[in-house]
Amino acid sequence: MSSTSSSPLHLAVALDGTGWHPASWREPVARPRELFTAGYWADLVAEAERGLLDFVTIEDGLGPQSSHFLDPDDRTDQVRGRLDAVLVASRVAPLTSHIGLVPTVVATHTEPFHLSKAIATLDYVSTGRAGLRVQITARPTEAAHFGRRTIPRIEAYDAPATQDLVTELFDEAADYVEVVRRLWDSWEDDAEIRDVTTGRFVDRDKLHYIDFEGRHFSVKGPSITPRPPQGQPLVTALAHDTVPYRLVARATDVGYVTPHDTGQARAIVAEIRAEQERAGRAAEPLHVFADLVVFLDDDPAEAAARRDRLDALAGEEYRSDARVFAGSPAQLADLLQDFQASGLTGFRLRPAVAGHDLPAVTRGLVPELQRRGAFRRAYEADTLRGLLGLSRPANRYAAV
Amino acid sequence: MSKPQKQIHLAAHFPGVNNTTVWSDPRAGSHIEFSSFAHFARTAERAKFDFLFLAEGLRLREQGGKIYDLDVVGRPDTFTILAALAAVTERLGLTGTINSTFNEPYEVARQFASLDHLSDGRSAWNVVTSWDAFTGENFRRGGYLPQDERYARAKEFLATTGELFDSWQGDEIVADQSTGTFLQDAKAGAFVHEGRQFDIQGRFNVPRSPQGRPVIFQAGDSDEGREFAASSADAIFSRYAALDAGQAFYTDVKSRLAKYGRRADQLLILPAASFVLGDTDAEAEEIAKDVRRQQVSGATALKHLEFVWNRDLSGYDPEGPLPDIDPDLGENHIARGRAQVRMYRDPLATAREWRELAQANNWSIRDLVIETGNRQNFVGSPATVARTINEYVQADAADGFILVPHITPSGLDAFADQVVPLLQEQGVFRTEYEGTTLRDHLGLALPHSRLRSSGGTPIDEAAGTARAAS
Ligand SMILES: Cc1cc2nc3c(=O)[nH]c(=O)nc-3n(C[C@H](O)[C@H](O)[C@H](O)COP(=O)(O)O)c2cc1C
Numbered sequence: 001m002s003s004t005s006s007s008p009l010h011l012a013v014a015l016d017g018t019g020w021h022p023a024s025w026r027e028p029v030a031r032p033r034e035l036f037t038a039g040y041w042a043d044l045v046a047e048a049e050r051g052l053l054d055f056v057t058i059e060d061g062l063g064p065q066s067s068h069f070l071d072p073d074d075r076t077d078q079v080r081g082r083l084d085a086v087l088v089a090s091r092v093a094p095l096t097s098h099i100g101l102v103p104t105v106v107a108t109h110t111e112p113f114h115l116s117k118a119i120a121t122l123d124y125v126s127t128g129r130a131g132l133r134v135q136i137t138a139r140p141t142e143a144a145h146f147g148r149r150t151i152p153r154i155e156a157y158d159a160p161a162t163q164d165l166v167t168e169l170f171d172e173a174a175d176y177v178e179v180v181r182r183l184w185d186s187w188e189d190d191a192e193i194r195d196v197t198t199g200r201f202v203d204r205d206k207l208h209y210i211d212f213e214g215r216h217f218s219v220k221g222p223s224i225t226p227r228p229p230q231g232q233p234l235v236t237a238l239a240h241d242t243v244p245y246r247l248v249a250r251a252t253d254v255g256y257v258t259p260h261d262t263g264q265a266r267a268i269v270a271e272i273r274a275e276q277e278r279a280g281r282a283a284e285p286l287h288v289f290a291d292l293v294v295f296l297d298d299d300p301a302e303a304a305a306r307r308d309r310l311d312a313l314a315g316e317e318y319r320s321d322a323r324v325f326a327g328s329p330a331q332l333a334d335l336l337q338d339f340q341a342s343g344l345t346g347f348r349l350r351p352a353v354a355g356h357d358l359p360a361v362t363r364g365l366v367p368e369l370q371r372r373g374a375f376r377r378a379y380e381a382d383t384l385r386g387l388l389g390l391s392r393p394a395n396r397y398a399a400v
Numbered sequence: 401m402s403k404p405q406k407q408i409h410l411a412a413h414f415p416g417v418n419n420t421t422v423w424s425d426p427r428a429g430s431h432i433e434f435s436s437f438a439h440f441a442r443t444a445e446r447a448k449f450d451f452l453f454l455a456e457g458l459r460l461r462e463q464g465g466k467i468y469d470l471d472v473v474g475r476p477d478t479f480t481i482l483a484a485l486a487a488v489t490e491r492l493g494l495t496g497t498i499n500s501t502f503n504e505p506y507e508v509a510r511q512f513a514s515l516d517h518l519s520d521g522r523s524a525w526n527v528v529t530s531w532d533a534f535t536g537e538n539f540r541r542g543g544y545l546p547q548d549e550r551y552a553r554a555k556e557f558l559a560t561t562g563e564l565f566d567s568w569q570g571d572e573i574v575a576d577q578s579t580g581t582f583l584q585d586a587k588a589g590a591f592v593h594e595g596r597q598f599d600i601q602g603r604f605n606v607p608r609s610p611q612g613r614p615v616i617f618q619a620g621d622s623d624e625g626r627e628f629a630a631s632s633a634d635a636i637f638s639r640y641a642a643l644d645a646g647q648a649f650y651t652d653v654k655s656r657l658a659k660y661g662r663r664a665d666q667l668l669i670l671p672a673a674s675f676v677l678g679d680t681d682a683e684a685e686e687i688a689k690d691v692r693r694q695q696v697s698g699a700t701a702l703k704h705l706e707f708v709w710n711r712d713l714s715g716y717d718p719e720g721p722l723p724d725i726d727p728d729l730g731e732n733h734i735a736r737g738r739a740q741v742r743m744y745r746d747p748l749a750t751a752r753e754w755r756e757l758a759q760a761n762n763w764s765i766r767d768l769v770i771e772t773g774n775r776q777n778f779v780g781s782p783a784t785v786a787r788t789i790n791e792y793v794q795a796d797a798a799d800g801f802i803l804v805p806h807i808t809p810s811g812l813d814a815f816a817d818q819v820v821p822l823l824q825e826q827g828v829f830r831t832e833y834e835g836t837t838l839r840d841h842l843g844l845a846l847p848h849s850r851l852r853s854s855g856g857t858p859i860d861e862a863a864g865t866a867r868a869a870s
Contacts, residue, residue: 023580025575025577025582026577026580028577030577032575032577032582033573033575036573036606036607036609037517037518037520038487038518038520042487061605062506062507062510062605063602063603063605064589064603064605065605072602072603074586074587075586076582076583076584076585076586077580077581077582078582079582080582080583080588080589081573081588081589081605081606081607082605082606083513083514083517083518083606084479084510084511084514084606086479086480086483087479087480087483087511087514087515087518088483088514088518090479090480090481090483090484091483091484091487091518092487093484094434094438094484094487094488109504109506109507110507111502111503111539111540113458113538113539114477114503117476117477117480118477118479118480120476120477121476121477121480121481121484122480124432124433124476125434125480125481125484127434141602141603142602144600144601144602145506145601145603146504146506146507146600147598147600148504187474192473192474194423194424196424199424199470199697199699200469200470201423201469201471201473202467202469202473203469204466204469207460207467207473216540217539217540218537218542219537219538219539220459220537220538221538222460224459224460224474224475225432225474225476225477226432226474313580
C-alpha cells in the first residue's frame with residue numbers, strides 16, 4: 001500500500017484502564033472506581049466514535065498488570081485488574097454504529113476455535129466492525145494460571161534461548177491466526193439456503209473442514225458460527241522486532257510499530273514490506289501504524305507540566321516502548337504528517353490519561369487534521385475493513 | 401390456612417439447532433443476526449422473565465459422516481452474545497452453557513466475572529461436560545477425556561473457578577486519588593489450587609463481581625449428573641416437563657440435597673418446555689399438530705430412527721413401515737454430536753417397542769416419530785396454558801420453566817402478551833422485577849467469599865471439594 005502525505009491518514013486509539021500513564025488514575029477526570037463498569041467503557045468508545053476514529057483497541061492480559069516485565073509486583077498504587085477485552089468490546093458494540101472494535105487476545109493459552117467464533121460473533125453484534133489484536137505471553141506466571149505447560153524464564157533478552165522461545169511463541173501465534181482465519185472461511189457466504197422444498201437448511205457442500213495440523217494443536221472445523229459480515233474481521237498485532245514483523249507481514253491486516261523518529265519508521269516499514277514480499281503478499285494491502293503515547297493540551301507547556309506532575313505522583317519518569325509525545329494538537333498533527341511521509345499509513349494513539357487525552361484527540365487533533373484535509377469529516381463506510389480501504393476477502397474455500 | 405402459592409420462575413431459551421425449531425415457517429427470522437437475539441431478549445424482559453438461556457454445541461452435528469443439514473445449523477459464541485445482550489436489557493438474567501471439558505478455569509472465570517460486571521450482576525453458567533471425542537477434535541486438548549472423568553473434571557473445574565472468584569473479597573479497590581492507594585491489599589487475587597485435574601496458582605485479575613459468582617446451572621441427567629447438581633448447582637435445566645416425570649425428577653433431585661447440607665429451596669428445578677397457543681384449546685391443538693409435522697419431515701424421521709438403529713436407513717420410505725432389521729449395537733458412528741443418541745440406552749428394546757407401537761396404531765415411520773417424539777408441553781388457549789403451568793409448579797413438577805419457542809425470534813411474543821398477564825393476575829408471577837441481579841430474581845443468596853471469612857460458616861458449601869487457597 002503506497003502512501004503519500006495527501007492520502008488519508010488512519011487513526012486508532014488504544015484503550016487501557018484509565019490511560020497509559022501509571023498514575024493516570026489519580027487525575028480528577030479518571031473515574032477509577034468505574035473501571036469495571038460497562039458505562040465507563042461505553043463513554044470512552046462513544047468519545048472515540050464522536051471523533052470519527054477508525055477503531056479502538058482494548059488491552060488485555062491473562063494476569064495482573066505489573067511494573068515488572070515478567071512477574072506480578074505487589075504495588076498498591078497503580079490500577080490492577082481488568083475485564084475480558086472481547087466481552088468489553090461486545091458490550092459496547094450495540095451502543096455504537098461506526099467505530100471498529102479491536103480487543104486484545106492472547107494466543108499462548110487460549111483456544112483458536114473459541115476465539116474465532118467469539119470474534120465472528122463480535123462482527124455480528126457490531127454488524128461488521130470487529131477485529132482482534134493478537135498477543136503472546138512469555139510470562140511463566142501466566143503459564144501457571146493454566147498449568148498446561150511451563151514457559152522457561154527469560155534471563156537475558158539477547159540470549160539464544162530467549163530468541164528460540166520468542167520465535168516459538170510467535171510461530172504458535174501464526175498458526176493460531178491461520179486457524180482463526182480458516183474457521184471464518186469455513187462457511188461460504190451463501191451456505192445457509194433454507195430450501196423448504198428439499199428440507200435443507202444449509203448446503204453442506206459449502207461448509208468446510210479446515211483440517212489444520214500444526215506443531216502445537218490441530219483443529220478440525222468447521223466453525224459453529226457462520227462466516228462473519230466482514231468475511232475476515234481485522235487481524236492486527238504489535239511488533240518490535242524481526243520475528244513479530246514477520247507475523248505482521250504474513251498474517252495481519254494492520255501492524256503497530258514503535259519508531260521513535262522518521263528514520264526508524266522508514267527502516268521498519270521497509271523491513272515489513274520485504275517480509276511481505278517474501279511471503280508472497282506484496283500485492284495485498286497491509287497497514288503499518290505507529291504507536292504513540294500522547295499528552296495533549298492546547299498549550300504545549302501545559303502538556304509537559306502534566307506529564308511531569310504524573311511522573312512525580314508515580315515516583316519515576318514514564319517510559320514506554322513507543323515514543324512519548326507531549327504537546328499541542330497542532331504539533332502532534334505536524335509529527336503525524338512527518339511520520340506518515342516515511343511510509344506509515346496510520347497511527348494508534350495511546351492516551352496517557354484516557355479521560356483527558358482521548359477528548360483532546362477527538363476534539364483537538366481531529367479538527368486540526370480535518371483542517372489540513374488529512375482526516376475524514378464523516379464515516380464513509382459501514383464496516384471496519386471499509387474504513388481502512390480493505391475489501392471484503394473472497395472465501396478461500398469457495399469453488400470458483 | 402392453605403399452603404402459600406409458589407412463585408413461578410420463567411426463562412426463555414433462544415431456539416437452537418434441533419428439530420424443534422421450525423425454520424421453514426415464513427415467520428422464522430435469522431438465528432444468527434444480533435437483531436434476532438435483541439428482539440428475543442427484549443421480549444423476555446418485557447415479560448419480566450428471570451433469564452435468557454443459550455445452549456451450546458462445539459461441533460456441527462453429523463449424520464453418516466456428513467454435516468447434518470435438515471435443522472438449523474450454526475450459532476454465535478455464548479459469552480460474546482450475552483455481553484452484547486447486556487447492552488440492550490437491564491434486568492434479564494443471562495445464562496450461558498459453557499463446557500468444562502474444552503475450557504480452562506482461569507479463562508472461564510475471567511469471562512464470567514467480566515460478564516457479571518458488564519451486566520451489573522446478571523450472569524449464570526450452565527456447566528456441561530460434553531461426552532465425545534468428536535467435539536474434542538476442535539481443541540488443543542483433543543478428545544482426551546474418558547467419559548468417566550467428565551464429572552471429575554467438571555466438579556474440580558467448578559470448584560476451581562469458585563476459588564478464583566473468591567480470590568477477591570470485593571473491598572480491595574479503594575482508588576483513593578488523594579492518597580494514591582488503588583488497592584488496599586497487595587495480594588488481591590492470589591490463589592493456589594492443587595488438584596488432580598488442575599494444578600494452578602498465581603493471581604486472578606478480575607475483581608469480585610456484583611454477584612460474587614455466576615449462578616450455577618447443571619443439565620446432565622445421569623446419576624452422576626444429578627449428584628453434581630445436588631452438590632454444586634443453584635438450578636437444574638432438566639428435560640422433564642411433563643407432570644409425572646417432572647414430579648419424579650423433582651423428588652429424586654431434591655432428596656439428594658440433604659447429604660450435601662443443603663435445603664430443598666437451594667436448588668431450583670427448571671425444565672425445558674415448549675408450547676403452542678391458540679385462541680381456543682381446539683385451535684391450539686390443530687396448530688400444534690401442524691407444527692409437529694413441520695418439525696418432522698420424512699427425511700427428519702428417517703434420520704431420527706438412525707439414532708437408534710445406528711445404520712444408514714436412507715433406502716426406507718418414511719411413509720412406510722419401520723425397518724425389520726435390528727439396530728447395530730456397536731458404537732454409534734452414524735449420528736455424531738447428538739445428545740439424543742444417548743437417550744436410547746437399549747436400542748434393541750427401543751426398536752422392538754417402536755415396531756409394536758407402529759403396528760398397533762398403523763403408523764408409518766414418520767407417524768411414529770411424530771407421535772413418540774417431543775410433544776409441545778403446553779398446548780391450549782392462554783388461559784389453559786397459564787392454568788396448566790401453574791398447576792405443574794404448585795404440584796412440584798418444577799419450580800418454573802425454561803420456554804423453548806419453535807420460531808425465531810418472535811416465538812415468545814404471544815406468550816409474553818397473553819399468558820404472562822394471566823399468571824400475574826393469579827399472583828404467581830412478578831409484575832415488576834424486585835431486585836436487579838439474577839440471584840435476586842431466583843431468590844438465591846449472595847455468596848460470600850470463602851477465603852477470608854474466618855470463623856463464620858461459609859453460607860454455601862456447595863462446592864464440597866473446593867480447596868481454599870494457600
Ligand atoms: C435438558 C438438557 C439440555 C442440555 N443442553 C446442553 C447443551 O446445550 N450443550 C451441551 O454441550 N450439553 C448439553 N446437555 C448435556 C449435559 O449437560 C451433559 O453434559 C450430558 O448430558 C452428559 O451428562 P449426563 O451423562 O449426566 O447426562 C444438556 C442436557 C440436558 C438434559
